[in-house]
Amino acid sequence: MCGIFGYLGPRQATSILLDGLRRLEYRGYDSTGIVVKNGSFEIHKKVGKVGELESILPNNIDGTTGIAHTRWATHGVVSDENAHPHLSAKGKVVIVHNGIIENSRQLRTSLTVQGVDLQSDTDSEALAHVIERELSVDNDPEQAVRRTLRLARGTWGICAMFLEHDVIVCARNGSPLIIGKGDGEMFVSS
Template sequence: MCGIFGYIGHQQALPILVEGLRRLEYRGYDSTGVAVEHDGTIQTHKTVGKVADLKAILPEQVPGTLGIAHTRWATHGGVTQVNTHPHPSYDGRVHLVHNGIIENFQQLRKGLAARGVECVSETDSEVLSHMVALGLEKGGTPLEAVRSMLRRLRGTWGLCILFKEHDLLICARNGSPLIIG
């Protein structure tokens, strides 16, 4: 079980993301992280531990009005910094947070390796950001890339995806709770 949170609006995203994590902390105490986009750059901050541990390492200001956040209860992979969400894609264009279990992630991981994309974490979630990035690399729009990735999944998911070159978040769910509003 994990808690995911996204924000897109006119206010600075970081304080809103941290407050969202605080409210979702009961969904995972192992690690927590945020990613905020501003002018084509994504700043990611994450740590093993609780939301208070994340707050302790955050800079005073992280500009940006678009971001995603995650609090983790480890299911695939140990409680380590590298397994902490958000997971960036191999090229840094996509950042993703995930709640659920991708049953066929080992098969997907092997397919990525055959294309020269190596995963650095032990999680089932990381493969998803790489798959979306490959869809973008092939010339797809963000929505097309996400749809292509979703068609290949078996399992449950609640996802929130942040794009470096697009001012949008894409969220999707299958069997996991996800509230948008």
């Protein structure tokens, strides 16, 4: 079980994401991570609870879009490398995931054959790379996620951000996700 929280709107995302993580910490406390987008992805992840993550964050992370994650390890040891978010090889896609990708070994093998250098031991990281590959087909984030998840077997709550698109694409299969709509802003949470 893991916790996912996301924000897209006009306000600075970091404090909103950290508050969401604190509320979801019971869903996973092995490691935590956050990514905020402001022209590029600024990713921070750390073994331990949300307080450990906060202790390494810069004072000011600009950006009004972001996703965050608390992890309860199921694949791979507890480490900073295995913490979410996971960035794709070319840096165009970043994801957080809750669930188990049952065919991750096959996906990882296929990616390795294609020359992708995997950075973690998680089942989740493969999704970021496959989404990036699928994005190259038509540059459509929603369709890239759809095509990727057709290849995946298992359960997921997933949120993906895209360097060249101002969206967060979310999907679920067996893992809970809820979307909230505010005044000109959107939230997602597991």
